[in-house]
Amino acid sequence: MRPFLLFLGLLSGFPATAQIYKYTDAAGNTAYSNQPPDGVSAQTVDLPPLNSVDRQPPNEPPAPTPIRNREQINSTYETLELTGVPNDGALRANNGTFTVNVLIKPRLQGSHLFRLLLDEQPYGQPGNVPSLQLVNIDRGLHRLAVQVIDGDTVIQQSPTVTFTLQRVHKR
Known part of the structure; x- marks a missing residue:
């Protein structure tokens, strides 16, 4: 599980246009890389688009509701x-x-x-x-x-x- 989390952490640093490859290493473990390994069959991984949030200017605190009649x-x-x-x-x-x-x-x-x-x-x-x-x-x-x-x-x-x-x- 830790290698996968490390992999996800590394992915967050890559630009959105980077290609990711999935393959099985010699020990039978699933591995991911940004370059296809030599002599091993690798599949490209389609990643969903990155989320982005536009920065919003700070809002004024809401004014208290006016006194009733x-x-x-x-x-x-x-x-x-x-x-x-x-x-x-x-x-x-x-x-x-x-x-x-x-x-x-x-x-x-x-x-x-x-x-x-x-x-x-x-x-x-x-x-x-x-x-x-x-x-x-x-x-x-x-x-x-x-x-x-x-x-x-x-x-x-x-x-x-x-x-x-x-x-x-x-x-």
């Missing part, structure tokens, strides 16, 4: 908001790490997950735990919100909270 949103969760972040205030976190909590009523349903948005971009991995940690966030003005998602569909989004993160400035 307001009637559907309001009927899903009566309360969805972030707690533990001062609204329009300052938050002190010297290492840039802090935790926010999600207040949601009723409880998170079925396959729904929380997705945190930091400065209107997804932050971290979606999950079902209503306590979300942010790590090593730069000091300055930030916006936070949480979404309830089902796959790529945004079910509902909390109001956005704007705050200033204060960190120790190292010189």
Whole structure:
């Protein structure tokens, strides 16, 4: 089996127009070669055409499905908001790490997950735990919100909270 695999490996290096010959050697083994052996009856091997794949440019990530209409949103969760972040205030976190909590009523349903948005971009991995940690966030003005998602569909989004993160400035 190994000689056959070696043979296949060698075949992959040959140009598509190379001819392959199959014959039986003196020991009775089937052998393959790119040149017909002298004094031995050899058959040409018809190989299927090589597969090729055209390189595709990278695709943009799919945009999340837009939020459903307001009637559907309001009927899903009566309360969805972030707690533990001062609204329009300052938050002190010297290492840039802090935790926010999600207040949601009723409880998170079925396959729904929380997705945190930091400065209107997804932050971290979606999950079902209503306590979300942010790590090593730069000091300055930030916006936070949480979404309830089902796959790529945004079910509902909390109001956005704007705050200033204060960190120790190292010189």
